[in-house]
Amino acid sequence: MRYVNREQKERMNDELEFKLVEVLNCIESQVEQSIADLDHLVRYKSISVELKYRKIGCDALEWVANRLASLKFRTNLIPISNVPDSCFQEPLQNVLFANYFSSPTKTTVLIYAHVDVVPAERECWFNEPFELSIREGQLYGRGVSSGKGMLVGWLHAFECWLKVNSDLPINVKIIVDMLHEVGSEGVQKYVETRSDFFLDVDYMIFDANSWLNKERPVIACGLTGWAHFGIQMRGANKSLEAGLAGGLVFEPMTDVCHLMNSMLSNTHEIKIPRIDHMVRRLSVTEWQLLETAEFSTSKYMDRLEIRRLRHEDNKVNLLQNRWCKPTLCLHGIEGSDNESECSRTLPMLVTGKFSIKLVPDQELPSIHAAVQDYLHRMCTELHVSTHMKLLLLDSCEPTSWSTTSRHMNALSRAVTEIYLKEPVATAGIAVCLPIASVYRRLINKPILLVPYAMRRDRHHQENESIHEDHFVRHTKVCASLLFEISTLNVKCKCGYIPEYCHLKGVAERLAAERGENVVVESSFRKMISKLRRRKVVHQPPPERKTKKTIADYLCGPLGKKLLKKRASKPKKESKQKEASPERASQQIKIETENIS
């Protein structure tokens, strides 16, 4: 039994639910204030792609930090040096880590937000893009339907909960970035070193512009992944001069070009067999969603100034390519040397780079094997005489969560209550949100994608906007979601964070209710140590079932070789697996400073 007293928990939930009504009313009453806040944030010209606006981005982040600090968050503005060879430049990037710790008996969520925006040209807008302007109930301004609008929603959800309840229903951690639109490279590197901050996170929350039409909100339960490959071909033992060796040797560059070319047809269709195996089939609802999606192929072409699209005559096919099917993109062919503009050397180590977008429920090893099989076959067919090696440069598996899982239901309830429309939960239509995948690789917890803007809100385009009503509802969804998550079961984390123990939390709460101010520390410690000896109860979460590896999928001779190899060395591998949890536990550090 997870909860010491289920009745008690239910009573608390009822109390909170009662308070939620007050919170929503409170949000309604301070709409003007939240719009003023949005205006204030929009006025920061935090265009991350231009270096000269970085200082303004830092200011915007500081403003958010101050707001969060006033909402009882512990905030930590961390400078990040992301300019390489910066012998004279000071770091121009900060990241905000904020933490609200309420109780160890509560769930912890991590919210990701950002304050930076893409550039905006005044002449393409009705009004000044870096001021909020209202026109027929629509709020216009750069960032209102991307980072800034969402962030203000969360701030006001927290504020109203604190006003009504003096406490949030759950523990909340926030990371606010200021270089999101340029890839968050510095932050990505930094967060990888901060596993301590993420140790207690149960769910991650991202805002997504996932409304496909204006009828029903969409809850995306799937994220696309990617596999970034390099075809490396090696010719001679050194680079040669084109004038001397050209025409004599078989050049790796030419062979890579032949191989890259063999993967895509003239109409850019993928020619690799088995590449779309295991792709989730769309349900009727999902199909209808694509059909009714607000997407105009002609407007899309106009915006990009292109003449043709691959499936311009069929919107559903086009959108399936975007969200539901794997696609292959070539990124370039490079020689080993970073030579000057017009160097005429024949590089003897050449890498052709391409990536495949993966969608639920594709598995990386199967794709890796399909690509490897195909390229080896092509090498034989094209009589390639240079040495080929397929490198997996980077990858991220696609993910999906069951549309009926508890946390998705919690989000669904929050959205339904506020919009009074049942959202469509879909895993077949996957969202491409690279930043979410970055955190997913690090934390591996379910992600809740809160539906925010619609396509018509022109996210990242000129005259970006959000409807006032929609903006307020989003704030309410945030507030409601905080409550809905608090009703979910909470896992006790004392197996790896002693302070995050339910027993301790409940003991403290009971003591508080009895009006006692007793230090339960010593008896609590005894309890913990007892529990640790009986590892059965408070064991760490079970290991995921062993995944298949690439060798299981390889059909060619390479696969057989790999399988043989594995069969001959079973003991060593199992040992390594056993060793890994021990190593992981050694690496865990406890963030004691966060305990209030």
Add this chain to the structure above:
Amino acid sequence: MRYVNREQKERMNDELEFKLVEVLNCIESQVEQSIADLDHLVRYKSISVELKYRKIGCDALEWVANRLASLKFRTNLIPISNVPDSCFQEPLQNVLFANYFSSPTKTTVLIYAHVDVVPAERECWFNEPFELSIREGQLYGRGVSSGKGMLVGWLHAFECWLKVNSDLPINVKIIVDMLHEVGSEGVQKYVETRSDFFLDVDYMIFDANSWLNKERPVIACGLTGWAHFGIQMRGANKSLEAGLAGGLVFEPMTDVCHLMNSMLSNTHEIKIPRIDHMVRRLSVTEWQLLETAEFSTSKYMDRLEIRRLRHEDNKVNLLQNRWCKPTLCLHGIEGSDNESECSRTLPMLVTGKFSIKLVPDQELPSIHAAVQDYLHRMCTELHVSTHMKLLLLDSCEPTSWSTTSRHMNALSRAVTEIYLKEPVATAGIAVCLPIASVYRRLINKPILLVPYAMRRDRHHQENESIHEDHFVRHTKVCASLLFEISTLNVKCKCGYIPEYCHLKGVAERLAAERGENVVVESSFRKMISKLRRRKVVHQPPPERKTKKTIADYLCGPLGKKLLKKRASKPKKESKQKEASPERASQQIKIETENIS
């Protein structure tokens, strides 16, 4: 009439020829000294590819400068800053400009030499590579069959001429580089600004390792050229994210890959029609030369550690590809952004780079047209929907000089006299010497390629060597060539360098012979001004006949369009042409400091 007194000139030639015998004897007598000099130069570990040896390269160059200064050369060591963004590094490259001015009545040659070498690993050599060692008459050491050996030959040829005659038979300019093996980039940029130094040059002399077999020396009368192209394709108006737009748009990267691929067959043969038009056909002698060339396909493969060569079963075909036929090499495909390692953007401006080696008597416009026609046809055939543009990034026409021209005969005489074998002069077997092409583009004067090492001397490889006898003969060829060039007709240059006038030179000489020490300046000036008014005699060299342009070769619709365009604007073009000589003469600056 070019010479005031032909008899006088002939008498002087006879005198010099008599002295040449003494010079050759002098060279014979100081062989030990020249080998000691070679040893001294080999000991400088001037490996240009490694930055740490740059200082040593500078030292070697300084030694050469001192030697030349002692041989009455005016020397000028010029520092070149070739490290970009060098906020803290001092320039690590110098170039030596040396000038020996004897008389305005004499021909001026420019000799190119270099003191840097490629790396050498001790374990692959019989002896220490950076010390001269002698084994069965063969001199071993890094650089003996490339830059250093040739340079020492020239130094001793000068020295002996000065000992015997107190003067060189011609005016000599030398450029000594120390980053030849890494592309001479800094020097290339510098020499482009020094047109004043090259104004009076009549011939350029490079040393080439052009002995194809050990039987007969080869005088190469042709240089390969190149055309470096970029296929630029433009898709949308910005780069897109692979996860979002991949599969929707037609990607320029894929199209470039298709086009690059369409130019070469699986066996790497060029598929562009008309690409080998106008290639000079080989004579029987040239064919025999290729057949008897010292070239082992298996050793070549072993050295490069490759398994296959394109024409491994036919040495003549292979060597024809190397020296006599155009070849096409792909150099890479780049996106517009210089992104990080694993960026998954779809660059919307992509450039695929490739180059074609040109051989005599190909013409660049015809090749350009053939490539353009072919790619436009391919765009239609492959239904490419992105915009294609063919860029000519860099080019250099191939050149050849008649094997019976006066200067080639002079070289041939010098070689015949010393080796007692008649050399084979060939224009069909062209030499790839990019540095010669660089100077050729700048100076456009005939180039004499002095045959130096043989293939067996393992130029640039381990155990690089030169036979002692061969080394001495090369020094003698240098000395003999100085004489042979002095017998050629000299053009009067007073049209653009007043001080380089024959009349003045001859007047001075006659005055000297009469024992007079008269300043002939005032009368000389009058003469010059008279001559200038009568431009018929001392006119600048005639313009080269108008070359065909690309429009003449284009068969497709583009060609017709260009031809039409040209037909409609004939006047403007002719005006421009008339204007050019005037502009050229304005730019000319006179190097007064060099007049002794």
